[in-house]
Amino acid sequence: MGDWILWLLIAAYAFVTIVVDAFPKTFSSPVLLPIETLIPPLFALIHGAKRYGVQGIVVFMVLCLGVSNLMENIGVMTGFPFGRYYYTDVLGPKLFLVPLLIGPAYFGTAYVSWVLATVLLDTDRRRDALAAVAVPVVATFIMVGWDVCLDPWPSTIARHWVWQDGGPYFGVPFVNYLGWYLTVFLFLMAFSLYRAAWPEPARDVPRSYWYQACVLFAVMGLDYPAAYFGVENKTVTDPAGRVWQTADILGTAAIVSLFTMLFVAVTSAAVLLLRQRRDE
Numbered sequence: 403m404g405d406w407i408l409w410l411l412i413a414a415y416a417f418v419t420i421v422v423d424a425f426p427k428t429f430s431s432p433v434l435l436p437i438e439t440l441i442p443p444l445f446a447l448i449h450g451a452k453r454y455g456v457q458g459i460v461v462f463m464v465l466c467l468g469v470s471n472l473m474e475n476i477g478v479m480t481g482f483p484f485g486r487y488y489y490t491d492v493l494g495p496k497l498f499l500v501p502l503l504i505g506p507a508y509f510g511t512a513y514v515s516w517v518l519a520t521v522l523l524d525t526d527r528r529r530d531a532l533a534a535v536a537v538p539v540v541a542t543f544i545m546v547g548w549d550v551c552l553d554p555w556p557s558t559i560a561r562h563w564v565w566q567d568g569g570p571y572f573g574v575p576f577v578n579y580l581g582w583y584l585t586v587f588l589f590l591m592a593f594s595l596y597r598a599a600w601p602e603p604a605r606d607v608p609r610s611y612w613y614q615a616c617v618l619f620a621v622m623g624l625d626y627p628a629a630y631f632g633v634e635n636k637t638v639t640d641p642a643g644r645v646w647q648t649a650d651i652l653g654t655a656a657i658v659s660l661f662t663m664l665f666v667a668v669t670s671a672a673v674l675l676l677r678q679r680r681d682e
Contacts, residue, residue: 408449408614415441416621424628436494439503442510445618450513452607454597462516462593463509469589470508473581474500483581486566493562501562511622512586515544516593517615521670524677534598538590544619546582547662551626551655553578558640559648568642572651609678616671623663630656 418438422429443463450459477484478499493501519541520526525533554572556562569575635649 404448404452405608405610408445409610411441411445411448412614412618412621415445415618416624419621419625420628423625424632426632426634436503439507439510442514442618442622443506444510445614446510446513449517449611449614452611453605455605458597459513461596462513465589465592465596466509466512467505469592470585471497471500471505473585473588474504477581483584484578485569485575485581487557487563487578488566489563490561492560508586511548512541512545512590514615514619514622515541515548515586516590517612518544518619518666518670521612521615521673522666524673529598531598534594535591538587538594541590542583542586544666545586546579547666548622549582550579551623551659551663554651555629555655558646559638559651564641566641568640568644572646572654573640573642573644609674612674613671616667616674619670620664620667623659623667626652626659626663627656 415438418434418441422434422438447459447463450462454462473483475498476482478488481487489496489499489501489504493503495502497505516537519537523533523536523540525537550571553574557565558573565573565575565578567575569578630649630652633649633652635647637645638648638651639645
């Protein structure tokens with residue numbers, strides 16, 4: 403039953419991202435943003451409990467939400483480690499200075515990135531020191547690749563948050579991505595240490611379990627070509643006074659997503675398929 407729920411969540415996510423962003427005039431609605439944000443963390447809770455148990459995925463979630471909210475609040479107050487920025491009121495209620503929707507976005511994407519790193523490195527049942535460090539390192543690269551595609555859209559175009567000094571990447575500062583790497587690595591490394599110290603019994607899961615993470619991440623990546631297809635080109639100006647074209651921002655995100663996010667999703671699926679053929 404859980405397997406079908408996960409596939410339905412992936413299908414629903416594909417609709418509220420790919421279809422809606424490709425045809426914004428037809429499907430646009432203010433309720434879609436929270437739905438889009440909350441499907442990946444719901445997937446993560448159900449999917450993660452199947453392999454790591456309820457306790458394991460709750461630990462992952464608590465570490466993710468706690469570290470990310472702390473670092474984001476420090477970032478808004480001090481400019482470290484992301485650069486100077488603040489959140490507008492577009493995303494709704496906040497926990498201190500950070501919208502409540504930001505934490506679930508971290509959690510859902512970080513979890514899928516963790517699973518894909520586990521697939522690529524073949525470390526699912528390993529507990530040695532090298533595996534404990536390698537998985538967070540690679541998973542963080544995967545997640546920051548997602549943010550490279552994401553950030554200019556909600557900041558420079560939608561103004562969900564504002565980079566006060568602008569930046570070279572369509573209004574986003576270079577240091578933002580270093581801050582993202584630090585933040586994500588901290589909570590993924592913490593979870594990896596938890597797994598090494600208190601490993602729950604490894605649970606058998608169907609092969610579809612691993613492919614589900616590949617497909618969901620592929621859907622996340624395909625959202626950017628879809629958004630480029632549906633974009634209405636306009637001029638936007640960042641707080642530093644630099645002028646950008648929305649079609650250029652989304653077109654660049656589409657190109658980057660194909661060779662970062664889609665590359666990771668396709669490579670992970672290929673690794674699974676090759677491993678399956680080898681073991682048959």
